[in-house]
Amino acid sequence: MALKASALSVGDTHSEVVVDDLTRTQLVMYAGTSGDYNPLHTDDVYTREVAGYPGVFAHGMLSMGLTGKMLTNYVGDGRLKKFGVRFTNQVWPGDTLTSTAKVVEIRDEDGDKVVELALETVNQDGMTVITGSATARVDP
Amino acid sequence: MHFEYHRHPKAGDVLTVTTHEGKKWEKESKRAGKLMFTETIQEFRDQSGELWSPPARSA
Numbered sequence: 001m002a003l004k005a006s007a008l009s010v011g012d013t014h015s016e017v018v019v020d021d022l023t024r025t026q027l028v029m030y031a032g033t034s035g036d037y038n039p040l041h042t043d044d045v046y047t048r049e050v051a052g053y054p055g056v057f058a059h060g061m062l063s064m065g066l067t068g069k070m071l072t073n074y075v076g077d078g079r080l081k082k083f084g085v086r087f088t089n090q091v092w093p094g095d096t097l098t099s100t101a102k103v104v105e106i107r108d109e110d111g112d113k114v115v116e117l118a119l120e121t122v123n124q125d126g127m128t129v130i131t132g133s134a135t136a137r138v139d140p
Numbered sequence: 141m142h143f144e145y146h147r148h149p150k151a152g153d154v155l156t157v158t159t160h161e162g163k164k165w166e167k168e169s170k171r172a173g174k175l176m177f178t179e180t181i182q183e184f185r186d187q188s189g190e191l192w193s194p195p196a197r198s199a
Contacts, residue, residue: 064141084142 002076003138005106005113014074015100018066018121022058022095030062058091067121067130070099075136081114085132089123096124101134112137146191154187 019026027041036059039046047056064085071083091097098121105116115138121130149155162179169175184192 061141078148080145082142082144087141 005138008103010103012103013100016070018070018097018099020096022093024093030059060087063091063130067099071134074101079136082135085130088131089127089129091129097121113140155184157182157184
């Protein structure tokens, strides 16, 4: 169902848990689907002993994709005009992520109603792992 | 990472991607010293040259 500008107010929020207890298997699945085989995401021995991190961690684009799941559930399919993020902290196996979109502006653009959203994804400790913004076309 | 979507792709479209460099900048990090950033801009155009998805920017 698509959003309606007439039913939206600045400050409205929508939140979803986008992943619960992220697994290493999901990191391997994302490596396969994206073609990004950087061993930092799949090879725990390399990541600990050579790269010096505590262990494998998620691809930034996996965090962005999970955030995008919340975003398209909220605005509807085929509605996005812009979607941008910054990766502010790493995401680890075992993390549970909650993504939130907040309405910051509703305006007219090229004859359409569009909504400007501020995005944030946090982990189970409340640490922000993604910040971003999106623009979506909505119904009048 | 930033995406701009211009229109929906249709079955049968032929998309061609071009890549060029965008901005470059540096930042001091307390943890890791000097950080160098470069921006890569990818533009996807359809068979008539119309922008389809990008610019996708990654730094």
